Amino acid sequence: MKQILTKIQNHASGFFNKYLAPKTTRNLLTIYSLIAIPFFIYHESHLPWHYILALCIVSLIVGLLITYASLYVINRYWAETFHPLIEIGVAIVFIFALWLAEILVFEAGTVFLFLFIAITFLVRVLHLETYARLLIAACLIASNALISFKALQGAEVLSAYLLFKNKYQIEEKDLNGWSVVDNNQYWNEELQFGFTLPEGFYFFKPENLTMENKTGAGQIAGLLAFSDHDAERYPFVRIFYFPDYLGFQENQAISEFSEFLKIQVSKGDIEDIQEIQQKELEPFIVTSKFWTFYDLLRPRYAKTGFILVETPNRDKLLLHITENLEKGEIHEQGIREFLASIRFGNRLQGN
Numbered sequence: 001m002k003q004i005l006t007k008i009q010n011h012a013s014g015f016f017n018k019y020l021a022p023k024t025t026r027n028l029l030t031i032y033s034l035i036a037i038p039f040f041i042y043h044e045s046h047l048p049w050h051y052i053l054a055l056c057i058v059s060l061i062v063g064l065l066i067t068y069a070s071l072y073v074i075n076r077y078w079a080e081t082f083h084p085l086i087e088i089g090v091a092i093v094f095i096f097a098l099w100l101a102e103i104l105v106f107e108a109g110t111v112f113l114f115l116f117i118a119i120t121f122l123v124r125v126l127h128l129e130t131y132a133r134l135l136i137a138a139c140l141i142a143s144n145a146l147i148s149f150k151a152l153q154g155a156e157v158l159s160a161y162l163l164f165k166n167k168y169q170i171e172e173k174d175l176n177g178w179s180v181v182d183n184n185q186y187w188n189e190e191l192q193f194g195f196t197l198p199e200g201f202y203f204f205k206p207e208n209l210t211m212e213n214k215t216g217a218g219q220i221a222g223l224l225a226f227s228d229h230d231a232e233r234y235p236f237v238r239i240f241y242f243p244d245y246l247g248f249q250e251n252q253a254i255s256e257f258s259e260f261l262k263i264q265v266s267k268g269d270i271e272d273i274q275e276i277q278q279k280e281l282e283p284f285i286v287t288s289k290f291w292t293f294y295d296l297l298r299p300r301y302a303k304t305g306f307i308l309v310e311t312p313n314r315d316k317l318l319l320h321i322t323e324n325l326e327k328g329e330i331h332e333q334g335i336r337e338f339l340a341s342i343r344f345g346n347r348l349q350g351n
Helices: 002-019 025-043 049-079 084-100 107-126 129-164 250-266 333-341
Strands: 178-181 185-188 193-196 202-204 219-225 236-242 270-276 285-295 300-310 316-324
Touching: 025 049, 049 084, 049 129, 084 107, 084 129, 107 129, 129 250, 185 219, 193 333, 250 270, 250 285, 250 300, 250 316, 316 333
Parallel strands: none
Antiparallel strands: 178 185, 185 193, 202 219, 219 236, 236 316, 270 285, 285 300, 300 316
16 A cells, blocks of 8 residues: 555656656646636626636636746747847737726836837847847736736626626617707706706717726616716716616615625725715705725725616606715715706706
8 A cells, every 4th residue: 555655656746747847848838727717707706607707718718818927038049039029919919908907197107118118229239138038928928917917807897788788678769869059958858857067077988988988787878987988987977778668666776786896896806895875955855875985096085876866757866976075064065066956857947
């Protein structure tokens, strides 16, 4: 028995010594998989298991292909250092990865890129072979990480959108038909709903929104934001439509919004969610519920929640509001002005 165990141990030891030999592509790909799979599962833990499985498989395949290509390029460059085509190709991929991850949007990202280019140029001119190899490897590893993570984020956005999209089998309508009069009054004939756009705000029709902006249980009807290019810069209001035949109720609104917040927490966008009590002043509000949270993307405390209203057609509109905290106020000024201007029935001022 002892001889059998020793034989098995020797075989296993020989297998792992061979398989885990240093500086092998297979070894590095295995290490990548062992690190990536737990990260993917943790990052997508808010999704159903079949979504997690599909995302893990797709993300792992994409990541392994990119990693294998990176290792191939590194090996080629080690054998033929200062190859101009390899250097140009890696530079293009690296800049693309920085752009994709939106690092170049920030001034610090642009400064980093110029410093990196200056250092790279110096290494190239002085023919510092070792540093040139390290820079190529660093660029490829960083590009791999950034592109893989953005691909995972994109798949996550798609998954969240599909989870909420048409959850209630809504027969979708064309809700892009917003008309505007001179004094910034918006009206949607299909919804029989209108409002005055507060100063400093911009309005986005559904056709102008990204998949992430549209994610919600109802059909997106429009979005007001405090930016003409960033629809997620708050204060913002997302308007979701629920037709009368659904009988959409308060408990469903709370359940759907709570699920949306869980996804935001799992994505690492927000934390420290605390429910708050507040009394809305507008008489047309069916129900409302708000939470404070800490925004990890824009380090600050803010407030998010929903207001459920009913139109003359007995349809429901869920107003998803995210805003800055205003001491002593129910809402900040722009949101107060929006809510106060809401009208039902075709009653735009000046009509």
